[in-house]
Amino acid sequence: MTKAPFPKLPRGLGLRQRQRADGTWRLWWEPSAEQRKHGVQVVELDPNRPTWSKREAEKLKTGQAGEPARRTASGGRTIDALIAEYMRSPRFKSKIKPKTQDGYRADFRVISEKWGSQPVALFDRPVVYTWYETLYAKAPTYAGKIIRSLSVLFSYAELIGWRPENSNPCFRLSLEPAKKRSRSASWAEYDALIAAALKLGRPSMACAIALATFSASRQADVVSAELEAFSEMELPGDDDAATQKVWVWAYVRSKRSNAALIPVHEEVAPYIGAQKDTARKGQTTLLINDTTGEPYSGDLFRAHWQDIRLLAAKKMPTLLHPVLQFRDLRRTFGVWSRAGGAMKEDVGDVLGNSAGTDWQLGEVYMPAQLTTAMRAVGAIQRPKAKGRKTA
Known part of the structure; x- marks a missing residue:
């Protein structure tokens, strides 16, 4: 026999309860005679949530519950x-x-x-x-x-x-x-997050944070990034006869299903290189759980991010006021790139607002798009330390 939702029913609310033959309880609300005239009928409530059910009964009695009229x-x-x-x-x-x-x-x-x-x-x-x-x-x-x-x-x-x-x-x-959110990270907050990830023994998360920040990528794309998606490309240099080699990340964005061809910033290159150098046999994704060696699930990735943010906040309390979310790293790219002098159109190429539809078929137009993306990525420069002498 289960316990009744209410030892004693509140008076004047129209609440009713009855124990069924199998021992479970039915809890419901009955309208007043005046309400019945207007077509209002019985509403079933939840016997396992008496507090919620009481609030609903109070609303129903006063006609504020938003239930259909009949x-x-x-x-x-x-x-x-x-x-x-x-x-x-x-x-x-x-x-x-x-x-x-x-x-x-x-x-x-x-x-x-x-x-x-x-x-x-x-x-x-x-x-x-x-x-x-x-x-x-x-x-x-x-x-x-x-x-x-x-x-x-x-x-x-x-x-x-x-x-x-x-x-x-x-x-x-x-x-x-x-x-609309306007939160973005400062350089000091970014450095604190990277340091916390490494201190916790999670270099893959340090790579994820760097990759999201310097490529304006969403969490889903960072988590699913393929090892083979990072390669070296040759592009025409300033001199028509010369070429330059550029490391790029080529993938299809998960949200819009459009192509991305993102130059690898010098800040993130070492983290990507470390992940590639330590990749295990049969590994296909760039990032794997540093403990289990398995690809990240969304829940586990978010849990690790929260741990890193909490540790980093001990040094940088601003990370929690207001709280910096992983998705804010994408916005951070735009803020930093614009601050470095990049044009909105160039930043848009990295954010995905004007990328092509198939990077593998982009021999004609992708080099131009990649050049604009390089301008946006390259515009991000770490601030010089105060007091440091420059040549």
Whole structure:
């Protein structure tokens, strides 16, 4: 026999509980007679979360919970059923990248927890906007993200006939735009991160930090970087008869699926060289876990990054105020390159705003693009130490 959600039910909220034959408990909210006149019906609550259920009952009693105004037979077309249909569809499996799929799954779990049993057809804009405002009060950026994922579901519901055309209740809600991050690292913070990675015995993470900073690359691309993707290329020099050799990293960006051909900065070259020199037999990725010798998973990489940041923050507390995220290293490239005199267009070539579609077929246009990328990468120069004499 399991314990009752409430030893004694709170009075005046409409909460009800009953033990089933198998020993489990049912917890639900019953509307008042006046609410029933307006079509409001019973709402199931969670017996395993009595505190949350009590808050929901308080909102339902005052009409602030954002529940659909009425509940009718859904024919099985609930939010949970819609999520399942969408995740089984080729639209989800084939057209959305695995990393993005993971993000949707996380959002869908939140949506399911709140609305799983509700009929898809009964949602309207006021219901969705009320929920958005509730989420926004706690986490503004996260609120917009959840509503956008909910919008994806409702758009799919229209395609499969579960809602009328052009009836997506998430449209035209005038959501607050997400605040753009402006955080970038200072040279002192960068040096502290590198030193912390090496002190913890994680040279592969030092390489990852350097590579992300000096190539403006995303975490997914850094983690999956292939050993064979780093090679030496010959380019025309200033003199038409001369050539120059340049180490480059050639890959396809995970987010936009466009080609990248990034010159290797002198700051990151030693770390890449060390990884290549110590590569194990059969190793294909540039970075592997320094302890296990296996490629990094996303979770393990993030855990190591957090450990490194915490250690580095003992020397550079600014790393936590505001907190520097790994993705901010990409922005750091742009800040440092522009500070060194690079043009926005050149920086854009490294960031991926104007790269080609196939670097292997880029014999005509890629040398020019690589030249602009070299200008952006080469513009980053470590500041001279104060008091150091120069010739």
